[in-house]
Amino acid sequence: MEKRYTKSNLPEKTCAACRRPFAWRKKWARDWDNVKTCSERCKAELRRRTRKDEQQA
């Protein structure tokens, strides 16, 4: 078990879909720069929203 990240020094981002802060997770270790949402659900929501915006533009 890795202990490199503790609760106090985890990087955080704001979810692009729900606007809530979320913390780094191990599953995102490789992909953290590309993570924009806190969950798969928000990811789908953001994608839906983006598609809608593109249609309107």
Ligand SMILES: [Zn+2]
């Ligand atoms: Zn979210």
